[in-house]
Amino acid sequence: MADNGNLLAEQRRALILDEVRRRGGVRVNELTRQLNVSDMTIRRDLDALARSGVIEKVHGGAVMVEEARTHEPGFEAKSVLELSAKEQIAQAAAELVTPGSAIALSGGTTTYALAQHLTEIEQLTVVTNSVRVADVFDRAQRTTGAPAATVVLTGGVRTPSDALVGPIADRAIRSLHFDLLFLGTHGLSPEAGLTTPNLAEAETNRNFIASARRVIAVADHTKWGIVGLSTFAALAEVDTWVTDSGLPAEAASVAREHVRELVLAQEGRAG
Template identity: 75%
Template sequence: MSDNQNLLAEQRRALILDEVRRRGGVRVNELTRRLNVSDMTVRRDLDALARQGVLEKVHGGAVPVAEASTHEPGFEAKSSLELSAKEDIARAAATMVVPGSAIALSGGTTTYALAHHLLDVADLTVVTNSVRVADVFHTAQRAGGTGGRRPGAPTVVLTGGVRTPSDSLVGPVADQAIRSLHFDVLFLGVHGVSVEAGLSTPNLAEAETNRRLVRSARRVVVVADHTKWGTVGLSSFARLDEVDTLVTDSGLPDRARVEIAEHLPNLVVAGEAAEPSPEPAEPTS
């Protein structure tokens, strides 16, 4: 990190959090030098990150929070993290969507970002178990002011179920709704990705609902920023060999890229030149 004097608070805090996670802890005086800001600014940033529960303040600095495998942050807490990475991922993933196709969007802040990029894709059928994702399309429809569904607007199917802290709908009702459906492509947000555990979540009911989503999809695209790599939640719901494409951001370390390339057919690193772009799935007939 260097010459970051003009960074917005949001960007500066993302850099601080990345440094804490990468090094296992930082000191205030180190951050003031590297970010070229005052001691008071750094302490305010650490206070804000500590309130979000993503790091722990200690004397003279901060260390990562040692999360239990059952810890599930709420939507608001997650939505403020890695914003630029999620936006890059969303833009890259949106290019994989074919007009007229049937897609599924799972819960999560990255799929929420993706939904905003799909509003103008014609004739989509969108199945989602995310209240937030469904609301993106609903709000856009109301903003059109036509009093009805505009031509080419997405058809959105929101599953029922029990609401999780991340505003996903899970449980038997959601599972039953998904079981009879078939998607061209599933865009899946995850709590954690690793070689050993595959895709995982801290919520047992969400794990089962995600299994149903994976089984119903012709193609599975995981959208996950680099901080998800190596994270393991309580329950695994899919192996890496069940994933067709991982879309992540340029913060992913080189060693992780090598590991992923050994287990997945496609890795898309959003925001970098010459992104590999897998062929979009054809719509179901």
């Protein structure tokens, strides 16, 4: 871990989370030395990560959440993580969209970031099961005069991440066809593929995939190696994975063996 007292809180928390994942646990006194910050700063970072549901605080430090495969953090908790990476991914993913396209966006904080880059593209038809994504387009049209996209919000039961899932959502999605699908995910791995802790959300995502001509996963590098309860796609079903340049070289090499195309947001397209 880098020894740098000038890191932004977001960067520092990402490093801490990587260290917890690598070692299974960390101690406060170790982190203060490695990151050259105060004990109070580290404890605030651990509090923020614990609130997001990705670690569990213990006496003197933190460990991985044992229930991570079945725990689904809420939208607000996830929205504070990896902000820079999500913005980079959103910018790169938006370049794949052309005016007049019919696109689908699943729920998630990365697809939410992407939606904010799509409001200026003309004549889009947007199908989403995300209440937050639908709100982005509605707000842009009302407050900034952005081009009016046709937005179809599926019905369904609302999850902690503000996605609508279940039979109503599934029925609506199965009747439609999309040029592009942008998928968020809880985790990706070579063995388990794309996963989520929510069984109903997994089924809804499967229906999205079946209705799309091209499937694009949008997920930052910290999602690599994370396995949720339910698989909704194999990596081979992903046409393009847009991620950030924080993805380790070894992971990028493995990913290229499975997905058809890997896009590293700061480096452009990678074959």
